[in-house]
Amino acid sequence: MVVYSSLKQDESARQARKTGNNNMSTDKKPSNWQQAIEGEWHGLPSLFESDGTHVGYNKVTRASEYEDGRTTYWMNTRFDATGPLNDRFEIGSPFRFGVIDSDMDRIYTGPDFFGSGRPYGLLVDSNYFSPGWNVNLRTMNHVVPDLGIQVYSSQLFEGDTVVGVFNGLYIVTHDHKTNPKTQQRVEAFLEKEKLDGKRPFNLPVKHAGKFTGRFEVYNDQQELVGHNDVVIHHNPINLLHSEQTIEISGVVNAKWKAMRTRNGNHHQYHGPDMYGNGMSYGRYLYSVRHVYGEAFKLWSRETVVDEDYNMVCAWQFMQSQKEKYTTFGVLRWEQGDLKLGANYVE
Structure with a gap:
């Protein structure tokens, strides 16, 4: 794992801004986290009101792509929910934003999200702001190779007040656009997520x-x-x-x-x-x-x-x-x- 000192990180950031290169790594290679999340990820996160009421789903395809020394994160979403949160989060446009990539901090440079993520091996803990949604997000993504999933959640805040939560599992593909079997696997996974997403958290009762x-x-x-x-x-x-x-x-x-x-x-x-x-x-x-x-x-x-x-x-x-x-x-x-x-x- 590559670890940068704060001074080296600051200097790299300054150089990146001067040269227009939004990747902080001095050797212009993607970070360990960036390599760990290569591919397209597919999920159907559930949407919850602040009191825990399940109100719908968000069908998501997303990827973080490194090319020519720059990292771009894109995300296509489609909400299917009830109540005011559906109107709040369905903004009618795909997401595409820049990332300053490193294994110390991943810095999100807009226009969709501003903030940063902190990687720990196969987990990243992020805190950032969405102008379109008007929420501050604490997002945690954990890649679990043994289970073949990524465990995702976003707690949504206005200041310190929770206004909603997204959470759900994702799977990754590398040939979704061209392989019918992969497409079928993704659809079956999303159907299962639709059933499992609103199940309550219970430990063994008896x-x-x-x-x-x-x-x-x-x-x-x-x-x-x-x-x-x-x-x-x-x-x-x-x-x-x-x-x-x-x-x-x-x-x-x-x-x-x-x-x-x-x-x-x-x-x-x-x-x-x-x-x-x-x-x-x-x-x-x-x-x-x-x-x-x-x-x-x-x-x-x-x-x-x-x-x-x-x-x-x-x-x-x-x-x-x-x-x-x-x-x-x-x-x-x-x-x-x-x-x-x-x-x-x-």
């Missing part, structure tokens, strides 16, 4: 078990510093409460227990080791958990990607209100004992 996986760990300089092995022991108490213990070993070594509750799409964590809350938008849950007695918290985006409860997770650890580690990976569900079987009165 069975105990555990989630296990290995996460890549990046420090605040975007350097891969190792891995975390993650185990979450899950034990239902009733249909809306469960006890979970998170065990992490590797770069981060910790063990936290908390009782989780769910009321609709509102989630809470009641200690004793972690306190916080979250909201789910379809199968995506966004949470903040504070570690008791420490200046340490966990921001998380967790996505249930199939009917077996397997989750693709992005976890960011904050220490003293500053980024400490960005970690991500897949947690696979291993079912244990049935805890909430049928009740009988003899």
Whole structure:
């Protein structure tokens, strides 16, 4: 992974502006992230109102293309939604905007989006502004080669207020325009997304078990510093409460227990080791958990990607209100004992 110092990055940016070259890499090669997302990506992200109500879909084909030292991002969208958000986001024009490409920052230079993205290996965490939509977006894209998908979400803000959420899965193609079999595969995927996109985020309600996986760990300089092995022991108490213990070993070594509750799409964590809350938008849950007695918290985006409860997770650890580690990976569900079987009165 290439890591630039801030001074070198600033100088590269200045030179790029002087020469008209919008690629920050001094050797004029695409960044690692740019290479990882080569091809056309196809998805049907769901659109949610701020309270989590599902109101429709957005059919998207998009690509980030590097040519002659310049990076251009294009996106064709077609909304199919109800209510005022459909009129807000269906602006009637395709997107095409410049990108200053590097593995330190990807800077979006308009006219459709202004801001930047911060890559960590196969994940990029972006924050940028859309004049046409009048929203500030926190967008997270995570390429998961093992599953053949990209896990996408955008939280949409006016200031600090959430006004909506986009989220959904994408698949990539390299011959969509010419290959009928590829076109059929994409259409089948989009039909499945239409069914799955509005499914609520639920963890196993009646069975105990555990989630296990290995996460890549990046420090605040975007350097891969190792891995975390993650185990979450899950034990239902009733249909809306469960006890979970998170065990992490590797770069981060910790063990936290908390009782989780769910009321609709509102989630809470009641200690004793972690306190916080979250909201789910379809199968995506966004949470903040504070570690008791420490200046340490966990921001998380967790996505249930199939009917077996397997989750693709992005976890960011904050220490003293500053980024400490960005970690991500897949947690696979291993079912244990049935805890909430049928009740009988003899």
